Amino acid sequence: MGTPAVRIGVVIVDDHPAVVDGVRAWCARAGIDVVAAGAEAAVAHRGPGAGADAVVFDLQLGAGPAWDDLTRLADEGRRVVVYSQHADSETALRCVELGAATYLTKAEGHEHLIPAIRAAVEDRPYTPPVLGGAMAADPRPDRPALSEREREVLLAWFSSDSKQLVAQRFHLSVKTVDTYIARVRIKYADAGRPAGTKAALVARALQDGLIDLAGL
Amino acid sequence: MTPVERELSARLHRGLRVARTVIVVAILLGLDLPNLVAGSAAYTPGWVGYAGWAVLVVVAVADAVLVARQRFWGAVRWVAAAVVLGVAVVMSAAVVPGELGGPAHITLGVIGWFGVLLFSRLGELVGFLVLHLGLMVGFLVAAGRTDQVTLVAFGILAVGVTSFQLAVGIAGSALTAVARQAATAAAQEAESRTAEELAAVVHADRESRYSQVRAVALPLLERIAGGSAAPADPQVQRAAAAAAARLRRMFAEEGDDRDPLRAELAALIDIAERRGVGVQYAQRGEPPVPPPEAAQDLLAAAGTALHAARAAARVTLAGVDGAVVVGVVTDGTPGPVAPAGPEVRTATVVGDGQTWVEARWAPQR
Numbered sequence: 001m002g003t004p005a006v007r008i009g010v011v012i013v014d015d016h017p018a019v020v021d022g023v024r025a026w027c028a029r030a031g032i033d034v035v036a037a038g039a040e041a042a043v044a045h046r047g048p049g050a051g052a053d054a055v056v057f058d059l060q061l062g063a064g065p066a067w068d069d070l071t072r073l074a075d076e077g078r079r080v081v082v083y084s085q086h087a088d089s090e091t092a093l094r095c096v097e098l099g100a101a102t103y104l105t106k107a108e109g110h111e112h113l114i115p116a117i118r119a120a121v122e123d124r125p126y127t128p129p130v131l132g133g134a135m136a137a138d139p140r141p142d143r144p145a146l147s148e149r150e151r152e153v154l155l156a157w158f159s160s161d162s163k164q165l166v167a168q169r170f171h172l173s174v175k176t177v178d179t180y181i182a183r184v185r186i187k188y189a190d191a192g193r194p195a196g197t198k199a200a201l202v203a204r205a206l207q208d209g210l211i212d213l214a215g216l
Numbered sequence: 217m218t219p220v221e222r223e224l225s226a227r228l229h230r231g232l233r234v235a236r237t238v239i240v241v242a243i244l245l246g247l248d249l250p251n252l253v254a255g256s257a258a259y260t261p262g263w264v265g266y267a268g269w270a271v272l273v274v275v276a277v278a279d280a281v282l283v284a285r286q287r288f289w290g291a292v293r294w295v296a297a298a299v300v301l302g303v304a305v306v307m308s309a310a311v312v313p314g315e316l317g318g319p320a321h322i323t324l325g326v327i328g329w330f331g332v333l334l335f336s337r338l339g340e341l342v343g344f345l346v347l348h349l350g351l352m353v354g355f356l357v358a359a360g361r362t363d364q365v366t367l368v369a370f371g372i373l374a375v376g377v378t379s380f381q382l383a384v385g386i387a388g389s390a391l392t393a394v395a396r397q398a399a400t401a402a403a404q405e406a407e408s409r410t411a412e413e414l415a416a417v418v419h420a421d422r423e424s425r426y427s428q429v430r431a432v433a434l435p436l437l438e439r440i441a442g443g444s445a446a447p448a449d450p451q452v453q454r455a456a457a458a459a460a461a462r463l464r465r466m467f468a469e470e471g472d473d474r475d476p477l478r479a480e481l482a483a484l485i486d487i488a489e490r491r492g493v494g495v496q497y498a499q500r501g502e503p504p505v506p507p508p509e510a511a512q513d514l515l516a517a518a519g520t521a522l523h524a525a526r527a528a529a530r531v532t533l534a535g536v537d538g539a540v541v542v543g544v545v546t547d548g549t550p551g552p553v554a555p556a557g558p559e560v561r562t563a564t565v566v567g568d569g570q571t572w573v574e575a576r577w578a579p580q581r
Binding site for chain 2: 162
């Protein structure tokens with residue numbers, strides 16, 4: 001993934017100053033501009049935050065999960081990268097269903113936050129291992145139908161956190177592993193609540209040849 | 217009432233119920249029938265006396281059948297009580313005013329006994345008796361027999377008969393209380409017996425685990441003490457870490473943890489972290505609880521991989537479609553994973569400077 005011609009600007013919504021500082025540092029190293037940061041979702045709706053390409057969003061603002069704020073951002077077509085200390089599957093899957101571009105736990109940030117922001121801005125799917133695990137182990141009866149291979153690959157991705165190791169184990173190329181993981185994300189996008197960001201995700205996946213219309 | 221209380225109460229009440237049935241049948245056949253025959257002229261028309269008596273016999277027989285089958289009237293008791301009171305009203309209305317309270321007015325004495333048969337709760341019985349006596353007083357007043365002599369005679373009769381009926385009713389309530397106490401005592405005894413048996417099982421389990429520890433930790437300590445194993449030797453260090461993990465697991469199990477696999481995995485991670493390894497842990501899905509041998513195999517695979525970790529490791533636990541999958545990725549080179557039983561499959565992938573060990577248990581279908 002080369003450096004894009006136009007610089008990426010993100011807004012950080014998080015009520016822990018230490019987390020904001022950490023994300024700022026990662027972004028600075030990656031050449032991503034942090035245009036605004038604040039402890040409330042409002043910071044993403046006004047001033048420079050309103051024009052940010054992506055929103056790094058801490059789900060746990062104040063009392064409980066900020067579902068309403070997340071829904072509003074998704075409805076406005078904002079690309080939201082949920083970055084939460086919540087590690088349970090239900091929360092992860094709900095975020096994706098509400099229209100978040102992706103979901104990662106704070107433990108995964110070090111490795112996955114910057115690639116996740118880049119992917120979100122390009123409307124490309126990005127599934128960090130823990131979100132992959134949540135999809136592979138999704139117990140709900142109305143979950144999207146995954147093929148046996150897709151589930152295996154996703155579970156292995158969760159287990160190993162290395163596409164290289166997954167590829168070696170199943171004798172696939174890393175690109176094929178990527179395709180399996182991306183396809184599952186698209187299936188979830190297609191199954192969930194309609195949101196502008198999801199349509200963009202599916203459209204992009206069609207263009208990239210990750211899926212075809214018959215596969216949906 | 218708990219089922220045990222109900223059972224005990226039913227058993228204790230059975231004798232009392234048989235006695236009550238005998239009393240009622242004896243009164244109906246031995247006392248009331250001769251009085252009816254002798255005083256049939258007291259009723260107009262005359263057949264009302266016999267018809268009412270016959271209805272009462274039917275109710276008494278129905279009760280006798282229930283007693284024999286160890287069943288109760290239940291909600292039907294209200295219907296039966298209404299029928300019995302109806303009989304009392306119809307018969308009392310048919311009695312010529314002069315015979316009210318006399319020997320031929322058989323309902324006066326016997327109706328209260330039906331209350332005893334039908335109502336096991338004292339409050340209901342008292343209500344029934346009061347209602348019946350009230351109706352009878354009403355008939356006396358309507359017949360104009362409010363003279364002192366009649367009322368006193370009626371009062372003596374009412375108090376005499378009713379006190380018998382109440383005494384039998386109270387005996388029933390007392391038995392219920394006794395049954396409840398007996399049931400509580402029985403439940404307590406059962407509870408303490410269960411606790412004793414549980415303690416015995418826990419003790420046996422601990423004994424077996426101590427013997428495991430003796431087998432794993434003692435020989436190693438003896439070898440180190442004897443000088444045949446050097447503490448600086450990485451192999452010895454690994455064996456010591458494994459033994460320490462065992463010990464910690466054993467202590468972890470002291471708690472009443474319902475999921476030993478998760479507890480032991482946490483213990484393994486703790487050991488690695490104490491060595492300065494950064495461990496990332498994640499769990500997905502609801503892993504079922506595998507049988508102990510399978511859990512030991514899963515943990516053995518995870519332990520082998522974790523002991524080899526140098527600076528970083530990733531440990532995952534996943535439950536997918538009834539299977540349990542434990543995965544460990546390390547930056548070290550673990551020794552060969554011990555062969556697992558038939559229910560646990562392990563896979564090792566080396567690449568990218570890392571080693572990924574996965575062990576999966578799935579219930580045999």
